[in-house]
Amino acid sequence: MSGTAMTVGWVDLRDAALGATRRGWSVVPGTFLGSDRRWHGRDEPDRLGPIWDSWRDTPITDPAHAQEIWSRQPYGVLLVCGRGVDVLELPHRVFGLLPAPEVPQVPVAATAAPPRRWLLFTATGSGALSGELARVRVRLHTAGSWVALPPTAVEFLSPQRWLEPPQNPSTRRLRTTDEVQHGLLTLLLRSRPCGGADDDEK
Numbered sequence: 001m002s003g004t005a006m007t008v009g010w011v012d013l014r015d016a017a018l019g020a021t022r023r024g025w026s027v028v029p030g031t032f033l034g035s036d037r038r039w040h041g042r043d044e045p046d047r048l049g050p051i052w053d054s055w056r057d058t059p060i061t062d063p064a065h066a067q068e069i070w071s072r073q074p075y076g077v078l079l080v081c082g083r084g085v086d087v088l089e090l091p092h093r094v095f096g097l098l099p100a101p102e103v104p105q106v107p108v109a110a111t112a113a114p115p116r117r118w119l120l121f122t123a124t125g126s127g128a129l130s131g132e133l134a135r136v137r138v139r140l141h142t143a144g145s146w147v148a149l150p151p152t153a154v155e156f157l158s159p160q161r162w163l164e165p166p167q168n169p170s171t172r173r174l175r176t177t178d179e180v181q182h183g184l185l186t187l188l189l190r191s192r193p194c195g196g197a198d199d200d201e202k
Helices: 010-022 063-069 131-135 177-191
Strands: 027-030 076-080 085-091 108-110 117-123 139-141 146-148 153-155 161-164
Touching (some): 010 076, 027 146
Antiparallel strands (some): 076 146, 108 117, 108 161
């Protein structure tokens, strides 16, 4: 693999793929950054993304399959949303409004690239995002979308990272997307009126 030494450890990525499939999460291999600061994994990639066009229909759920795939190349680890796991993406400013001890007990990851975002992993729910959360620029990733799991790099030397790992006892059982949305709204309304535009991206 001349010129493609990874900025994120190959073993760590393989372990992340194995861990996800052992929890029952569906994943697909993603493109990856090499030491040449170029994307690799498919023909002429220019960003992070699945290496297969058919990724929606061919997710990996078997740990043995994941072991085989991630032994070939240091692929990024992409969660296929809507297959038992959804992701709520919160702007940093909104996440900062939540009282730390009361943040919903779900796995939480921090995105690597600015503006900083926070990913809350939930059990697939109704597939609808509440209007109140949409107004503060919360996004729901469900069927038809993917998100990068830690420690996948989205930029050179910028891997995703876990704030609350899914293997922690308090976050091992996913709460439904609807339940977590309700909890977020309750906490946000307690801290300040839930409205207005988030200015993280200004």
